[in-house]
Amino acid sequence: MALPLAGLLVIDLGQIYAGPYCTFLMAMAGADIVKVEPPRTGENLRGRSSHGEPLPFVLLNRNKRAVSLNLKDPRGRDLLIALARRADVLVENFAPGVLDRLGCGWRVLQAANPRLVYGSSTGYGLTGPKRDLLAMDLTVQAMSGVMSVTGFPEHPPVKAGPAFCDFAAGVHLFAGVLAALYERERTGLGRLVEVSMLEATLPTLSSNLAAWHASGGKAPPRTGNHHGSLAEAPYNVYPAADGHIAVICVTDGHWHALCRAMGQPQLAGDPRFADRPARVTNIAVLDETISAWTSAWPRDALIAHLNAHAVPCAPVRDLVEVINDPHLHERGALAWTAHPKLGNIIRLGSAIRFDEAGEPPPTASPAVGEHNREVLGGWLGLSNSEIDALSREGVI
């Protein structure tokens, strides 16, 4: 079977994570991505390495072609509009109004191509009093309340280690663009779709919002590795002799299985731990009891033993273990690959799998403007001498 987005033409003005992750997922689903960047320097993320290809750039921008356009030059702007006439989708994650001020915002592009779907990702959205505040993953983690509920209650607020707000915005935008494309099959018309990083983050706080509600409106505290609203117990990270494990019991059955695994089946009948509310009330002694048992075991033996008893658990792995996980390599979620500048690195696959379709054959992340001739010539019919002149004059 072919990939579902085969033949879809996408202009990608994305930078750093949210926009490029959106178009990465599109590329993995078969779309043809043309990454548009400022001449010479390219997008911001390239600047994190001296040769313009830090690992995150390489991970997120494979299977894309690259064109350089100086959008501050009217000729660059007009080339973008010409490309948009040919495209199905344009994705950007500039601050609100940037492309409008350059004369190539949504209204201009919609007039040029009514079938275009235009996807915008911003920190706080295209409207509202916070619209023009600068926003990145770190500040959205602060603004959204994520930091206030991450970490241990006795320590200061701390961010989630991964840049998950950036990526949440990217995948929400991907979904929004696809919904508009699906609709276009009926209406023949594109749309503006917009995603705010802050709003893409809010639903992830559902458990914490339950704690707000249960407390009669108090700000939920940081709960360390406990559940965000203490809805379940056991739900924690426990010490092993040589590391840590996470254990979660969603049902009484899971708890009974843990009691058997610990060789203490009588705990299942202990009234302090009889049901979920009782276990939550007695969470301190529950955690002590489990820790006393886990701390004597090596981590991996503990996990094997708990898995054999069907107790939901996982080792707390570091990223070297993750990168080398045979499961992820067998599924193609990770693959080793040799990069001319970065050496032996990993390649990421898409988390979205289309049964039997696989992924497109991998191609390397492009250099700035690497496909200027191919795209400006192929899509727009510019001659080599026109392209050379535009390059000399800094337009591309």
Added chain:
Amino acid sequence: MALPLAGLLVIDLGQIYAGPYCTFLMAMAGADIVKVEPPRTGENLRGRSSHGEPLPFVLLNRNKRAVSLNLKDPRGRDLLIALARRADVLVENFAPGVLDRLGCGWRVLQAANPRLVYGSSTGYGLTGPKRDLLAMDLTVQAMSGVMSVTGFPEHPPVKAGPAFCDFAAGVHLFAGVLAALYERERTGLGRLVEVSMLEATLPTLSSNLAAWHASGGKAPPRTGNHHGSLAEAPYNVYPAADGHIAVICVTDGHWHALCRAMGQPQLAGDPRFADRPARVTNIAVLDETISAWTSAWPRDALIAHLNAHAVPCAPVRDLVEVINDPHLHERGALAWTAHPKLGNIIRLGSAIRFDEAGEPPPTASPAVGEHNREVLGGWLGLSNSEIDALSREGVI
């Protein structure tokens, strides 16, 4: 304009967060969602409150109808297959193989309705050696390496406070289902689409993976509120007199603006802080300098001052502040609503906005089987007496 998924019929076997969030986003985009649950108890998340409607359930299941089906009874299974004949999409987040064992897995449903798009979200995917391990948000945070890079280096590993792995899986599945629907417009055929929570989490670790690469293959440490690979500085949470703020300087221009805001413009010319690599090298003295300045200010005055200087920043807000944010209410991302059992609660909007289309008028989250008559009668033509008999016999 209408909503883009108007007319789309979706069967939702989702439970807790990943599945229900996927179909919540579909409902907000206009789809008709029929939530299928076990008779009487309903899905697992209901069990967190005595009346079957804890706040997260109410937030994620509005604008859906509910049907009860006992899939372990062959008549319940056959009713699911009959519903799937009428539907465009079926979404489930059971463990791999659960529906296959009940006789209503992908192959059976595909044979019944070749146009059906079938979306599966699991912890580790439908293949590979980890396929059958039990997985929830907490254990995926452990397994993926998220905990290993969250928190302060001097403290133990800790999870991200929000259940972001669950929600990442849900929105990736939404996108995957939409890609398959878009393809179906050309092929006439549905597909199996699958998402693994672990794989939906991996890309969010891109910055941390850069640290792995830069160190020659070492496991990245926890960096507290610093960037995951120390690619940027300032990038941290700083103390205010009455709270904390997050500040991030992506460009030298941001740093120069911060120097001016601090009333210390000469710092911009200080060779210790001249460019990004220098600032990262001297991050300890850089952070001390900034903290000495921020700690004398009240948080909100500090934010107003830094915003006026165009320094990217945000207050570290708690969830009471977030819930009351006028920006989020003005945009409809949050709204106050009276719930018969839960009192005055908030309602969440979708982070995906379709210009000019708004959201469907809000309807309450349904009781278990609330729409049995409407759906089993309307879609399948069952009579009231047939429905009553199925109910008496525990099939619905």
